[in-house]
Amino acid sequence: MCNTCIASIVYCIVQTINYIFLIFVPWETSDVSCQWRGYFGYMSISAATYSYLIQAISRLFFSKFSTKYPGLLTFRTHYYLILIHWIVVFIIPLSSVITKDIYFRPGLLCWVPLKYTIHVAYTAFAYYFVPVSSIIIIYIYIYRRIKNGSKRAEIILNTANDKRDLEVFRNIVILLSIYITGGIPTLLFLLFTIELCYLAGIVTFTLAVTVEKICTILLDRELRQVVWNIIFSRNRVTPFENTIIRTRHIVNFRRS
Template sequence: MLSDLFFIVNYWATIVSSIIGIFLCLLIIIIIVTHRQCHTITNVLTCNTCVAITLYFIFRIVTSIYGLRQDWQDYNQPACIFRAYCSLTLCTALCYSYSIQAISRLFFAVLYKYKYLLTWRTHCILIAINWLVSVIIPIKPFFHHDGFGYEEESRSCVVTPKIVSISAYVVVLIFVIPLNIVTIVYGVILYRVRQSTRRIAVVKLNTITSTVHNRTLVPNGKRELKIMQNMSAQSTIISCGGILYLILVIWLATQQHPPPELFYLLALNLISIFTAIMMIALFLMNKPVKKIVSDYIFQLCKVKIGTATNRTQTA
């Protein structure tokens, strides 16, 4: 059995990374909602990702608190299954939120002639599909005995990686497919941008087609490549978080002897830690949001310096 110190360190690492992630998510959402210049389709999809991440981190904190308790063997089984299902659902929503962001960029960069694909209504439908898929996909483990349940090695309520069919289902449908969608879509965008010979000056964000002197403007290639690079970087970070879980699943499927017990908890923790790192990257890559925060901090520091100067002069 692993020592209590191992669980304490790992669960506190999860709690700290979750708090950081929740803070950044709420900060991004509040700035986008309260600043009109941030009301774009791209930022609405960003908010969708932030909502999924916030809820996921909340459940991870709850799971960590239970994992720190000494009476962890006595958890209520229905509540344990509910927590496992919700965590898997939110993880699915997170991964597929990147897929719909990639599909949105495909609409704007490649399919921009179909104006109905560029509307708010279409993107609201994409968000609804994102959450519908996220609710449906994690249902399958309910149909397997002990598909969801308490895992002693990690002191967590999870979908068990010990049943090969279920763990393979989770890896393929929740991680591999959405990340492959992102890769394929960005490959198409990269190909089309490089093949395009009709690039024109930068147009306003989310304004892909317009007519000026009877000429149709096409998406700005540099901007699309930059957005694609940012989204690819975030998807890569998320992929790194799932590597250990993938190794654990492959180990259980191919090896006769069981993997080290510490793999079970570390596989869960890496997802949370890399998701927090991804949120830091998301914040730094969102220039409008970062600029608003920077301006606010600058103004706040300016006011404090002015107040301190006035007090010095008065004294």
């Protein structure tokens, strides 16, 4: 989950920079600069989507291989997963800077133009279809395994873990659905070149990230309680100087 939060932060930062260039820095017309903005834009999108794939793989390790391969449950294994995730994320969008398909276009973000059909298809396949379809397949497998195995005696002993897996599955499906919904206007623009969908796509995916973070807090009981305590904490904070003065008065009183 922390890796997904980092990926979301990276996405917000990168997209904010892209919007700043689009709206407030119109005189920056360099094609090379536009290519790199496109690269980091696609990188941030894939970072968010593939982070959920890493979560799904982690849940698969706990659900399927926890007994046979306990080494897969260690922090070291998950560190390797996160490392692989970021290596893949930085490699996938390299086509944005290797090719010359992305170039500066006034009033538009630095995405691959629709006329480059193969490149557009690659972006949709690599950034959306591969991680989303993989996540769906993994969680369908986990769900069916839990349902089919619940009738066996050895699985019944792990009912609490199964319920936890189903709860995590439900939460991640909800959060992933929010991301998918945020990308629908952009997909419609790529398919039908509707300008309104392009303008909506500028806002919806970033809005989806914000909604996803809010839902993360609402769906996680412990995180929700922590946030609630931070916002509505009634504990009075005593200034440090007052504490020192009060302590000195007590010491002087005892001496007298």
